[in-house]
Amino acid sequence: MIKAINHLSRRRLNIQNNPVSESLLNATVQCVCSPFFVNIFKQVTELIELNDAQELLLNTCTDYIVCYEGNRRHEIFSIIRTILLKPFTQWLQQHASSFRQWNRITKSSFDKLGGIIFDFGLHNEKIIGKDTYDDCCKIIDCYILILSTLSNNINAIDESTIDLLGICMFHLYALTLEQSLLDYIKNQQLSSILLRLIDIDNEEAQFNAYRILASIMTEQDIKMLANPGKISKVFITFLTDVIDNTRKIRRLRNLLRCLKCLVQHDQIKEELTKQGILPHLLRCATETKFDPVHEQQPTLEILLALTFHDQAAILLKENSQFISHLHTLINSSSEQGLRRAAEGLLWKLEKEEIATAKLVTIPITKDVRHYKYDIMLSYSHRDKDLCHRIYDRLVKDNFRIWIDRDQMHGSTMVAMADAIENAEFVFVCMSDAYKQSAYCQSEAQYAYERQCHLIPIVMKQNYRPDGWLGIMVSGKIYVDFPKLGFDQAYLKLKNEIDRYRLNMNLSISTQEQQRCESPTTAKVPERTIETITDQSDEQPTITNHERGAIR
Structure with missing residues (x-):
């Protein structure tokens, strides 16, 4: 009966969410969580054939749960975990x-139970507990042991071990969806192992290897690839395969997630553009059959990242139909995430060039400050806890801060530009999440191009910037909060502010003294400030967080 209902309800959410089906689901979950199930699983390596009870628990019940995609999926999987x-x-x-x-x-x-336990969800932001984290790290170590053993003797891999290889890599990929576990995996030097396994003649194993690599590779790993175009080709091939297959929606969403990670790398941007990914992405971004939140929005964010590649930006800018679609989203979409992505794209494709071309020069004197804010905080929402703690301390010390605390509604990129133009300092809150965010890259690049005074802050333990972020903060002093501890790092942060202001005041004093000594030849020093004008008919209403007085 369970098999029949499972077959009938597969991918039919109206049936899966039916009260009768939920009663069966609850009973199935109780069976899988029972001591009897645990005892059978512990003895599974000794089983040659399954009796009826073992078949029911190890196969029928687990199959039913794996295929469940109803409203309680995350709740059910969390209970089982x-x-x-x-x-x-x-x-x-x-x-x-x-x-x-x-x-x-x-x-x-092993495959079915691991698939249930490690399903954290695509957009998981909940922090797992220490016991769960410790157990998952032990499991990751076991998977790496298996993969390392296989990679050291690829010629010995047969059909049987290829199946296990695929299972381990699928589970590892699922574990990368939990941020703290992803951080752990990144520290295990797994890339070199996976790179030895990607040429195995098994499409599914290759795909899972590339999905993990997309999440963990550094710029250095990308440079070491013998054929950097291959990883782009693999993802484009799979995207082509699933884009019109309604039965592979979960795979499409997973692909988009991986592409968001991959596209942070400049070399991958170039390969994806060269190999023709844009038409596929434009379909996902604009066709109504794709879900606005889970498919259209991540696609728009991938396209936003691609605008940092000149050729991709030109192709998108020349696509008048796409530009019109972005304007429509901004004006009529009820989804904040979609509007934000569309506004970010229009900023890069239309407004940024206009903004950087408009220059206004304002004389600087010793007695007049021309900054609306002391500090603009540029950060990833994933790092909000530490960033908000820094913000609260700065406000307590009477700094005037601009921060997009809640991913504000309205014309966010225009607000960001205004904040950067009117802030004395821009704090770049660095982490993997920051580097992977096209929004953060837009902020950092605009501040960098304006030659703002950047102070890089390390938000995650052992993080070191590379790629575009590494270039922007090259030669600057990092304030490493995880390494120094909050209080000591905050003191160092304030010292950096004071040091810069002291040097600036000395510079202004010197310039004024020179002007007084040579009034006919000295020029008034100027600060070049670019202004941004919203191109819409109505200026957006922007709420910023402004506190305290000038220090």
């Missing part, structure tokens, strides 16, 4: 080293 993660971890630690002896039943049970 809470119960089964610990025994799964203990079992894997015990049997990982003997993976070559795993039979079909063992691999199948």
